[in-house]
Amino acid sequence: MASKITNPFTFLQQVRSETAKVTWPSRRETLISTVMVFAFAIIAAIFFLLADQVMGYGVELILGIGR
Structure with missing residues (x-):
């Protein structure tokens, strides 16, 4: 299974393009x-x-053991 080799500059452009498509949560939603x-x-923690x-x-x- 051969993979297509992409130069680093093209790869970074593709990453930036895909990142721009992401819907990021607002500060309020994150908080x-x-x-x-x-x-x-x-x-x-309290339950356990x-x-x-x-x-x-x-x-x-x-059993009468423990503590």
Whole structure:
């Protein structure tokens, strides 16, 4: 499978052309997305902390080991 070799200048022109076609998010959309990611990461961390505590308590109660 032979590939067509393109000179670097043409390649950079093509990259710039394709980049111009991209619809970039606004600053507000980026900020909202970032805040949502952090919020869901915190919610997931709290959930897994609570789940770990409950399971640890259950193991201690049933088997009498741990802590």
